[in-house]
Amino acid sequence: MREALAALTVRGRAFLAAGVTAITCAIVLGQPMLTRVGVLLAVVPLATAFVIARGRYRLALVRQVSPELVAAGQPARVQLALTNEGRTPTGVLLLEDQVPYVLGTRPRFVLEGIGHGWRRHVTYQVRSDVRGRFEIGPMTVRVSDPFGMVELGRAFRTTSSLTVTPRTVPLPTIPLGGARTGSGDNRPRAFATGSAEDVTVREYRHGDELRRVHWPSSARTGELMVRREEQPWQSRATLFLDNRITAHRGQGIASSLEAAVSLTASIALHLSQRGFTVRLVTASGEEPGTTWHFREAELNTAPLLEALAVVQPTSRSVIDTAWLTEANQGGLLVAVLGHLDDVDTPVLRRMHHHAVTSLAIALDVAAWATPLAPASGAVAGLSRHGWRAVSLRPGDRFENVWQELGRQVSRGGVGTMTGTAPAGVGLVGRGAGATS
Structure with missing residues (x-):
């Protein structure tokens, strides 16, 4: 009372x-x-x-968000199922779902005539231009009498999660190196020589050529085993995202970091569709839940996109290298880089030697702070250390930059050193137009 x-x-x-x-x-x-x-x-x-x-109000609420994973700028539908399980009819219900401001205004509903067994479905839409993971709810309910004398508040405890992934754009097909890199388009043949440990095998299937039977493995398992079409590393791709706060400029969705995240997501989808197994690595190390996204579910890139949805800038000044192990050596490496200093030279050189194919897109982050800033010398520095690299400035279309990277690969080949920088020369030039 x-x-x-x-x-x-x-x-x-x-x-x-x-x-x-x-x-x-x-x-x-x-x-x-x-x-x-x-x-x-x-x-x-x-x-x-x-x-x-x-009054003994027993209101039940079921909230369903569809889809739970949505790209930035795309709407998601929230469906509410309300049921009055009590015997006492209620007066007027004023409902308000707690929604983060980035998803839009908080939806409010007025419901009347709610008796025993009453059920109602309410639907509304949310949309965010900002990536991230957001909690929708809890729902607050205010019960009012017909005369408007009393307004009693109640709140449900349950919430629902909505993950907004970065914006992506379709990328054109480009050459990603020689026949040894392997992809969904030009996957290499397995070597016919080498020890049993060097060969990956699978069970024999009807129609397989007998010359592909791997007899040592067949004898060991007791059933016919054949060589796979590729070595384990040949269709692997590592995506590296430089998310150091010191490597980027700008604020909010207009920052260079958001451009880098969106570009990385676009590349992840593109490589998955081409048959690569993809993993995501940031400056803080390998992202949980993204270790070698396997090709058996090549279009199920949800773990990669979810990881990119919640990537935050890190205060690390040096790139983590714990993921550069012999067990994960080889394959394709695509790096999306921010501002580079000379201290990054040893790490990037090691990353290049760790991969069979190393490609880089270096964001000219100074242009995000000053639109008329001169071009960075990062691309030239990366090229000196064997990378195939292009730059990205504000306003550049991802597909055009990706196409230019393909032309770099076609002109010079990938995986070979084009020159060795003199001792003491880093990835960032010191002449006009260079950043430091």
């Missing part, structure tokens, strides 16, 4: 105050008729509060 009295609306409090005032005046002035009016005015809000307090 105390909670219901505290939930009196302005109208309810006004009625109660008017009733008390009328009763007081009636006693002072000796007007019995005024007493009746005062009692009526005071009883209405008090009786309403009593009824609201005695």
